[in-house]
Amino acid sequence: MTITITAFERSPDGGQGLARDTRVRWALEKVGQPYEVRLVSFAALKEPAHLRLHPFGQIPTYEEGDVALFETGAIVLHLAKRHAGLLPADARARARAIAWIFAALNTVEPPILELVTAKLLEADAPWSALRLPLVKDRVRVRLRQLSAHLGDADWLDGAFSAGDLMMVSVLLRLRSSGLLDEFPNLRAYVARGEARPAYERAFAAQLAVNTAPPADG
Amino acid sequence: MTITITAFERSPDGGQGLARDTRVRWALEKVGQPYEVRLVSFAALKEPAHLRLHPFGQIPTYEEGDVALFETGAIVLHLAKRHAGLLPADARARARAIAWIFAALNTVEPPILELVTAKLLEADAPWSALRLPLVKDRVRVRLRQLSAHLGDADWLDGAFSAGDLMMVSVLLRLRSSGLLDEFPNLRAYVARGEARPAYERAFAAQLAVNTAPPADG
Numbered sequence: 379m380t381i382t383i384t385a386f387e388r389s390p391d392g393g394q395g396l397a398r399d400t401r402v403r404w405a406l407e408k409v410g411q412p413y414e415v416r417l418v419s420f421a422a423l424k425e426p427a428h429l430r431l432h433p434f435g436q437i438p439t440y441e442e443g444d445v446a447l448f449e450t451g452a453i454v455l456h457l458a459k460r461h462a463g464l465l466p467a468d469a470r471a472r473a474r475a476i477a478w479i480f481a482a483l484n485t486v487e488p489p490i491l492e493l494v495t496a497k498l499l500e501a502d503a504p505w506s507a508l509r510l511p512l513v514k515d516r517v518r519v520r521l522r523q524l525s526a527h528l529g530d531a532d533w534l535d536g537a538f539s540a541g542d543l544m545m546v547s548v549l550l551r552l553r554s555s556g557l558l559d560e561f562p563n564l565r566a567y568v569a570r571g572e573a574r575p576a577y578e579r580a581f582a583a584q585l586a587v588n589t590a591p592p593a594d595g
Numbered sequence: 596m597t598i599t600i601t602a603f604e605r606s607p608d609g610g611q612g613l614a615r616d617t618r619v620r621w622a623l624e625k626v627g628q629p630y631e632v633r634l635v636s637f638a639a640l641k642e643p644a645h646l647r648l649h650p651f652g653q654i655p656t657y658e659e660g661d662v663a664l665f666e667t668g669a670i671v672l673h674l675a676k677r678h679a680g681l682l683p684a685d686a687r688a689r690a691r692a693i694a695w696i697f698a699a700l701n702t703v704e705p706p707i708l709e710l711v712t713a714k715l716l717e718a719d720a721p722w723s724a725l726r727l728p729l730v731k732d733r734v735r736v737r738l739r740q741l742s743a744h745l746g747d748a749d750w751l752d753g754a755f756s757a758g759d760l761m762m763v764s765v766l767l768r769l770r771s772s773g774l775l776d777e778f779p780n781l782r783a784y785v786a787r788g789e790a791r792p793a794y795e796r797a798f799a800a801q802l803a804v805n806t807a808p809p810a811d812g
Contacts, residue, residue: 433744434702434737445687451701452694470662477669483701484668485651488708495709500729505722512717520651527650 379443381406381413383453384428385587386420386437393588395581398450399438401547403580405454405540409461417587451483454540464540471536478534478541486524487548489516494551517557525561532570546571596660598623598630600670601645602804603637603654610805612798615667616655618764620797622671622757626678634804668700671757681757688753695751695758703741704765706733711768734774742778749787763788 383406385399399415406413422428423435431439432448440447440456447453455476458464465472496513500506524545528534533542549568552558558565571577600623602616616632623630639645640652648656649665657664657673664670672693675681682689713730717723741762745751750759766785769775775782788794 429740429743434698434740436702445690447690447694449694449697449701451697452690455693456690473662473664473669473673476672477664477666480666480668480700481651483697484666484704485653487701488705491705492709492712495733500726503722503726505720505726509717509720509722509726516712523646523651526646 381411382416382441383413384416384418384431384437384439385584387417387587389584389588391588393585395584396551397437397584398547400580400584401450401544402438402440402453402457403583404543404547404577405457405464407576407579408543408574409457409463411457411461415583415587451479451544454544455479458540464543466537466539474535475539475541478539479544482541482544482548486520486545487551489513489520490548490551493517493555514555514557517552517555518560521552521557521561521564525564528563528567530563532567538574542571546577598628599633599658600630601633601635601648601654601656602801604634604804606801606805610802612801613768614654614801615764617797617801618667618761619655619657619670619674620800621760621764621794622674622681624793624796625760625791626674626680628674628678632800632804668696668761671761672696675757681760683754683756691752692756692758695756696761699758699761699765703737703762704768706730706737707765707768710734710772731772731774734769734772735777738769738774738778738781742781745780745784747780749784755791759788763794 383399383402386397389397391397403413418428418437423432423437428439429435431441431446434448436448438448438450438453440453445456447456454464465475493510493513496506496510500509533539534545535541546568549558549564550572553568558568572581600616600619603614606614608614620630635645635654640649640654645656646652648658648663651665653665655665655667655670657670662673664673671681682692710730713723713727717726750756751762752758763785766775766781767789770785775785789798
């Protein structure tokens with residue numbers, strides 16, 4: 379059965395790989411499943427047809443036969459359970475890897491989202507310059523803890539897993555902030571993720587969409 | 596094997612059930628698994644013994660034999676996979692319920708966390724009164740979408756599932772803000788969750804901890 383995901387017609391990041399379809403593309407490349415991409419305009423995200431697939435009007439979504447999913451975490455976990463390559467076989471290690479998916483999305487990403495929001499939506503607010511250092515400090519709290527856990531290991535919990543895929547993807551959002559440079563082992567961890575062949579293929583695929591000439595009207 | 600979770604010795608909310616151990620207690624009550632609770636002081640959260648269990652120094656954690664987990668989402672999912680009562684049997688419906696767990700934690704909770712942070716850590720900042728309406732509007736965007744999806748259904752996707760457990764738990768954090776009152780179907784949804792016997796038992800258990808007289812020094 380064909381797997382179809384959705385992605386932005388034009389990503390706001392211009393192809394830096396920060397839109398969430400890159401996370402799903404990476405998982406699909408890792409497990410070796412071919413997929414098709416349906417591109418969605420910003421206007422179409424708010425239309426009933428898309429909201430039926432994604433109640434919050436975001437990308438990516440995932441369709442395969444009668445399975446229709448939203449939320450990157452759920453899609454990656456769904457792929458990880460059905461195909462080898464993203465979760466360890468041992469039940470105990472598997473549960474740990476899943477814990478790292480949730481840690482990436484619910485503990486590390488929220489302060490990073492707050493930083494992104496502060497820069498994107500509140501850059502011109504009168505409080506912007508005063509408040510930004512506080513927001514960055516809240517990100518640093520999580521990075522310090524993550525850095526302490528990682529130490530000199532290559533990955534978060536043994537071999538590379540979907541937990542690393544998600545954590546690297548979340549940390550990539552920090553590149554422009556310079557915060558990663560304060561934690562050399564995290565910077566190296568992210569670089570190891572980016573150097574993986576499945577990530578490289580996923581990145582190239584989203585870049586091709588975002589650098590393609592506009593479709594002829 | 597005994598299940599042991601951790602919880603705050605004294606929750607910052609004084610027993611309103613907003614600390615994340617309530618989510619895990621609810622899941623444990625729903626699947627009918629007995630559990631023990633180890634209470635942790637704020638100081639102990641930062642100690643190596645606890646950080647080995649939870650790299651981000653939070654509660655709850657989950658231990659059962661040689662399985663040691665952190666992250667509420669991972670713990671609830673672990674319980675849901677091992678015991679009946681929290682996920683539908685059908686694979687398609689199961690994947691949908693898991694999508695709702697992630698939607699609660701990665702799409703609906705982040706703006707709510709931002710509101711909690713604004714009130715808790717930035718209440719005295721000079722920008723507080725000006726900025727709070729913006730933060731509330733970002734929460735409203737998600738509530739409006741969630742409300743539209745729920746419509747007049749009882750639960751998010753068919754029968755009650757771990758997805759509802761997590762979404763109700765996330766929405767409960769909004770009670771003091773009054774924002775839920777703007778969406779009557781969401782207010783009723785949360786009330787339905789709170790009226791479930793497993794939630795009532797979980798709430799009572801955490802309340803007992805938080806209203807107990809201090810241990811005799």
